Amino acid sequence: xxxxxxxxxxxxxxxxxxxxxxxxxxxxxxxxxxxxxxxxxxxxxxxxxxxxxxxxxxxxxxxxxxxxxxxxxxxxxxxxxxxxxxxxxxxxxxxxxxxxxxxxxxxxxxxxxxxxxxxxxxxxxxxxxxxxxxxxxxxxxxxxxxxxxxxxxxxxxxxxxxxxxxxxxxxxxxxxxxxxxxxxxxxxxxxxxxxxxxxxxxxxxxxxxxxxxxxxxxxxxxxxxxxxxxxxxxxxxxxxxxxxxxxxxxxxxxxxxxxx
Numbered sequence: 001x002x003x004x005x006x007x008x009x010x011x012x013x014x015x016x017x018x019x020x021x022x023x024x025x026x027x028x029x030x031x032x033x034x035x036x037x038x039x040x041x042x043x044x045x046x047x048x049x050x051x052x053x054x055x056x057x058x059x060x061x062x063x064x065x066x067x068x069x070x071x072x073x074x075x076x077x078x079x080x081x082x083x084x085x086x087x088x089x090x091x092x093x094x095x096x097x098x099x100x101x102x103x104x105x106x107x108x109x110x111x112x113x114x115x116x117x118x119x120x121x122x123x124x125x126x127x128x129x130x131x132x133x134x135x136x137x138x139x140x141x142x143x144x145x146x147x148x149x150x151x152x153x154x155x156x157x158x159x160x161x162x163x164x165x166x167x168x169x170x171x172x173x174x175x176x177x178x179x180x181x182x183x184x185x186x187x188x189x190x191x192x193x194x195x196x197x198x199x200x201x202x203x204x205x206x207x208x209x210x211x212x213x214x215x216x217x218x219x220x221x222x223x224x225x226x227x228x229x230x231x232x233x234x235x236x237x238x239x240x241x242x243x244x245x246x247x248x249x250x251x252x253x254x255x256x257x258x259x260x
Contacts, residue, residue, distance in 0.1 A: 099252040115158040138216035138239025187234035
């Protein structure tokens with residue numbers, strides 16, 4: 001007991017055992033590290049598992065948010081496109097000399113051989129059979145059936161549709177008939193020696209009183225002259241966007257002309 005007290009006293013007063021304690025601490029450190037390894041491993045595993053789970057949850061949340069944002073972005077792009085088309089349509093109506101009514105496409109004919117549209121305007125809105133239908137770029141067709149709240153329009157490219165036209169460049173008259181294909185018009189009764197060229201703009205001639213004069217109908221894309229044929233083969237692409245337009249204009253000049 002005396003010896004222990006003496007050693008402690010020597011350690012406190014003279015720091016004689018410092019070197020021995022350092023050696024013992026060095027020897028004991030690996031033992032403590034190994035003894036504490038299971039606890040540290042458990043903590044690391046728990047932390048790693050939580051971090052991985054949180055990362056997966058975060059990634060899943062970000063994917064959902066990205067999908068929602070993409071959907072909203074698509075809707076905004078659609079609305080912006082629709083606003084541009086409506087603005088263009090309304091601007092075109094401001095340049096017309098005729099009274100017009102804006103209508104919206106609500107359906108198409110289920111018969112692939114009939115190129116017809118269903119509109120949300122009808123008899124209660126003053127719509128009538130034979131009324132011209134246009135968009136911001138040109139003539140689309142005419143109304144062929146009317147009910148109280150809706151109407152059905154026949155497109156210019158339907159095989160049963162025809163419209164008197166003239167070449168805007170020189171006034172040459174012809175008939176533009178539907179080919180049954182949405183993007184093609186056939187120009188009839190054009191003599192082989194007639195001055196008509198690829199790129200010529202065809203407009204309504206006003207003959208017959210059905211369509212007002214001066215509305216764009218199509219642009220000539222094909223002119224074929226066979227020396228053995230009396231008439232040339234002439235094709236045109238419609239000016240109106242028949243496959244993309246959602247809002248259209250119904251023109252009232254025809255009814256006014258007929259009533260007057």
